[in-house]
Amino acid sequence: KELFKDYFPIGAAITPQHADPNTAHGEALLEHFSSVTAENVMKPDHLQGNKGTFTWDNADKIVQFARKHNIKVRGHCLTWHAQTSDWMFYDEDGALLSKEIALDQLEEHITTVVSRYKGDVYAWDVVNEALYDWDPDGVIFYREDSPWYQMIGESYIDSAFVYAHRADPDAKLFYNDYNSIFGWKRDKIFELVKRLKENNIPIDGIGMQGHWFVGTSEEDIRTTLDLYRQLGVEIQITELDVSVYLSGDETGSETYTEAFSIRQKQAYRMIFQVLLDYSDIITGVTFWGIGDDGTWLDKPGRKAFPFLLDENLQPKPVYFEVQELVQNH
Numbered sequence: 437k438e439l440f441k442d443y444f445p446i447g448a449a450i451t452p453q454h455a456d457p458n459t460a461h462g463e464a465l466l467e468h469f470s471s472v473t474a475e476n477v478m479k480p481d482h483l484q485g486n487k488g489t490f491t492w493d494n495a496d497k498i499v500q501f502a503r504k505h506n507i508k509v510r511g512h513c514l515t516w517h518a519q520t521s522d523w524m525f526y527d528e529d530g531a532l533l534s535k536e537i538a539l540d541q542l543e544e545h546i547t548t549v550v551s552r553y554k555g556d557v558y559a560w561d562v563v564n565e566a567l568y569d570w571d572p573d574g575v576i577f578y579r580e581d582s583p584w585y586q587m588i589g590e591s592y593i594d595s596a597f598v599y600a601h602r603a604d605p606d607a608k609l610f611y612n613d614y615n616s617i618f619g620w621k622r623d624k625i626f627e628l629v630k631r632l633k634e635n636n637i638p639i640d641g642i643g644m645q646g647h648w649f650v651g652t653s654e655e656d657i658r659t660t661l662d663l664y665r666q667l668g669v670e671i672q673i674t675e676l677d678v679s680v681y682l683s684g685d686e687t688g689s690e691t692y693t694e695a696f697s698i699r700q701k702q703a704y705r706m707i708f709q710v711l712l713d714y715s716d717i718i719t720g721v722t723f724w725g726i727g728d729d730g731t732w733l734d735k736p737g738r739k740a741f742p743f744l745l746d747e748n749l750q751p752k753p754v755y756f757e758v759q760e761l762v763q764n765h
């Protein structure tokens with residue numbers, strides 16, 4: 437965080453248990469990170485599991501920790517097809533709700549959550565993963581399996597941003613998605629954000645999740661940033677993790693080998709070089725975890741080792757590689 441302080445905050449996705457300076461994770465957070473995101477506990481199902489009943493304890497813990505230690509908070513996420521309770525989508529008979537009810541409930545959720553954390557959460561992922569994913573032919577635009585899309589159509593995206601902006605006009609509002617560096621998705625994100633801006637919808641930026649891997653192409657990242665620059669929006673890398681496996685590699689290891697270390701140093705050096713080159717538009721970089729002990733990417737027998745800190749939260753060689761890069765920038 438110190439080395440990057442003139443460029444962008446460095447964040448980590450955390451659990452409420454991590455928001456405690458008396459734990460190893462809390463210590464590592466305070467030493468290395470200037471921003472936090474709740475990995476799960478600010479998602480719709482956690483905050484409003486039952487209609488009208490909000491559960492704030494876990495999210496509050498993170499926000500209070502951040503406030504006390506002068507750490508920024510990115511909020512994730514207000515509108516998503518996943519980790520959202522069924523009552524937001526279906527009636528008692530399992531039928532999709534009407535557009536009117538769905539929008540009312542969305543407004544109520546966003547207004548309540550954003551108002552509560554007004555002044556604490558400086559940036560929100562307002563809509564997460566609304567676009568169709570694997571579509572090399574570029575035929576389908578929106579994710580048609582999203583109940584939000586099914587109930588409301590594309591305008592749920594516009595409405596979500598309007599509700600969030602009304603509740604906190606100072607918060608930075610983001611559209612957040614993965615696979616943004618691949619052509620078919622990159623262009624859709626561009627088109628969506630262009631449409632929102634043309635319609636004067638209050639959107640400040642694009643969150644590129646950054647679930648990358650050691651073979652990720654530098655050209656893909658630069659092309660994407662060049663394209664998004666044309667929109668005049670901020671960019672944040674919101675969920676950075678760089679798995680040690682090459683794309684399509686089905687093998688797995690439980691130990692961090694020298695080969696992994698070499699690949700990962702190259703990958704992270706390339707990535708942070710690009711991020712520094714575009715630091716005029718990049719306003720935040722968040723890792724999707726703190727250290728290699730806690731990542732959604734791990735599977736039995738196949739650890740991903742995606743971060744700069746190891747399983748004991750100690751800096752890996754790749755940490756020093758990034759350190760040297762920014763020191764010489």
Ligand code: G3I
Nearest residue numbers: 475476479512513518519564565614645647675724731732
């Ligand atoms: O909280 C329950 C717990 O009560 C239960 O006993 C346990 C049993 O499986 O599950 C717990 O919930 C899990 C939750 O994480 C909290 O740990 C879910 O099963 C699990 O599916 C969930 O995974 C999260 C995933 O989003 C769900 O979609 C990951 O931790 C989280 O890292 C991941 O984050 C997403 C971003 O929000 C959006 N972008 C992609 C990214 C990675 O998938």
